[in-house]
Amino acid sequence: MIEFRSVGKQFDDGTRAVSDFNLVVPSHATVVLVGSSGSGKTTLLRSINRMVEPTEGQILIDDVDVATQNPVELRRSIGYVMQHAGLLPHRKVIDNVATVLRLCGIPKKRALDRSAEVLGTVGLDSSLYTKYPSQLSGGQRQRVGVARGLANDPNILLMDEPFGAVDPIVRAELQTEMLRLQRELEKTTVFVTHDIEEAFALGDQVVILKKGGEVAQIGTPQEILADPADDFVRSFVGLERGQRTLRIEEKDGQRIVVDEYGRPAGVLQ
Amino acid sequence: MSLINDTVAWLTDSAQWSGGSGIPWRVAQHLGYTTITVLAASVVAVPLGLYVGHTGRWKNTAVLVTGALRALPTLGLITLIVLLTSVGLTPAIIALAVLCIPPLLAGIYSGLEAVDPATVDAARAQGMTETQVITRVELPLALPLIIGGLRSAVLQVIATATVAAFIGVGGLGRYIIDGLAVRDTPRVLGGAIIVVVLALLIDALFAVGQRLAFRHASPADSHPQLKEKTA
Ligand SMILES: Nc1ncnc2c1ncn2[C@@H]1O[C@H](COP(=O)(O)OP(=O)(O)OP(=O)(O)O)[C@@H](O)[C@H]1O
Ligand SMILES: [Mg+2]
Numbered sequence: 001m002i003e004f005r006s007v008g009k010q011f012d013d014g015t016r017a018v019s020d021f022n023l024v025v026p027s028h029a030t031v032v033l034v035g036s037s038g039s040g041k042t043t044l045l046r047s048i049n050r051m052v053e054p055t056e057g058q059i060l061i062d063d064v065d066v067a068t069q070n071p072v073e074l075r076r077s078i079g080y081v082m083q084h085a086g087l088l089p090h091r092k093v094i095d096n097v098a099t100v101l102r103l104c105g106i107p108k109k110r111a112l113d114r115s116a117e118v119l120g121t122v123g124l125d126s127s128l129y130t131k132y133p134s135q136l137s138g139g140q141r142q143r144v145g146v147a148r149g150l151a152n153d154p155n156i157l158l159m160d161e162p163f164g165a166v167d168p169i170v171r172a173e174l175q176t177e178m179l180r181l182q183r184e185l186e187k188t189t190v191f192v193t194h195d196i197e198e199a200f201a202l203g204d205q206v207v208i209l210k211k212g213g214e215v216a217q218i219g220t221p222q223e224i225l226a227d228p229a230d231d232f233v234r235s236f237v238g239l240e241r242g243q244r245t246l247r248i249e250e251k252d253g254q255r256i257v258v259d260e261y262g263r264p265a266g267v268l269q
Numbered sequence: 270m271s272l273i274n275d276t277v278a279w280l281t282d283s284a285q286w287s288g289g290s291g292i293p294w295r296v297a298q299h300l301g302y303t304t305i306t307v308l309a310a311s312v313v314a315v316p317l318g319l320y321v322g323h324t325g326r327w328k329n330t331a332v333l334v335t336g337a338l339r340a341l342p343t344l345g346l347i348t349l350i351v352l353l354t355s356v357g358l359t360p361a362i363i364a365l366a367v368l369c370i371p372p373l374l375a376g377i378y379s380g381l382e383a384v385d386p387a388t389v390d391a392a393r394a395q396g397m398t399e400t401q402v403i404t405r406v407e408l409p410l411a412l413p414l415i416i417g418g419l420r421s422a423v424l425q426v427i428a429t430a431t432v433a434a435f436i437g438v439g440g441l442g443r444y445i446i447d448g449l450a451v452r453d454t455p456r457v458l459g460g461a462i463i464v465v466v467l468a469l470l471i472d473a474l475f476a477v478g479q480r481l482a483f484r485h486a487s488p489a490d491s492h493p494q495l496k497e498k499t500a
Binding site: 046049051072073074075076077080082084085086087088089090099100103104131132133134135148 | 385387388390391392393394395396397398401405406409410485486487488489490
């Protein structure tokens, strides 16, 4: 369980990114932070593994304040996946995945075996294990990034727009893969995105953020769609101007569902 | 024509190839001074360069100071240090070391600075300590530029160490300074030729080293055939 207690962050240059943020991320759940650019998502995420030090409040992991923990140890125990994968260009794919294991003192052979296993879990072709990151496609690199985050079998996985830089088809593929991983591995996951569709697809809970890390609404996707808290949320999730509203039309005796533009979206059963 | 013949004669004279003032010994001395000088300069340049490159702090000061050091005239500096201390090897080494700090330092900090901040950030987020970030990420990736800095530093010392001969130390500069004193032009020219050949050889060695470092830092880029296969 991860708990944010009145967390605030003002950067050294005076920029206030977040104030009085409260959230509980239950164990084994996926919570998605979603909001437009600059709403403080990354700041909140990086506060968990102390890549950012909050200026106010506390963050607790299983009731232990992270501020009392050694940042290096803490980071090794938490998986972190970022937008451009951030792989080491001078190391092979498999060595990149093994990095954290090696840092934790696991012998080379075992680290490589475990890395191959986790690369298999994320669905990367084994012929790519000995390639260098620049020889992979963006989508393949992201898989490696996810594998690296999972290598040490952490309880917590932090993901910062991990699929933000890949094309929509690959993104959909990776999201499906992500759902499968969540079911299989049940990591406590905090996932950051500015794509509301992705948030609804992946989140058990979705946190919609306004500027300054202010929470507009917290809830399951169903709750948010059924009962948007305010106009901001309504507009953010696309409920304005009839967006997202589906209608039923009769056609040749079949009842089909169409979207706001009258495009067929499916068949009613 | 006779100057060339005389120079060739000087260079091929077997007396020149042995003993305490022979070419092999002078070359060894010259390389010895160069090594000591570069090591002495590294004591200052390496920690400073790593600090500036890793933290990004004091960058402007480093640029200003290295620029100022570069502008110092070699001969003037050596003379000044000799006047302040004494004639001998130590002041010569100090002067040469001061002059080779700028290229070393610049190579290190600009090398570290050129490493993608996202790569460094990711390494830190995986749980690398600052030392591990430097040794496992920044240094390997910065190595081509660092060797580039070392290359210019070494070549500069090889060239300017000849000047140090005028305060009475050994090395290849002896041929030039002593030859000039007695108007023995073939000796001056012969000495100069040896310095140039030595510099070219060392430069070639560094070129190879730089290639190897580049291959290590960007392994995929140096294997275009591999890249084609995956594309
Ligand atoms: N190191 C920093 N120093 C100063 N200000 C910062 C720093 N990092 C972030 N900020 C500021 O804090 C605010 C929140 O930034 P943050 O990166 O958390 O937003 P975000 O929601 O992740 O945005 P994006 O979707 O663009 O990634 C922004 O106004 C940003 O400019
Ligand atoms: Mg962000």
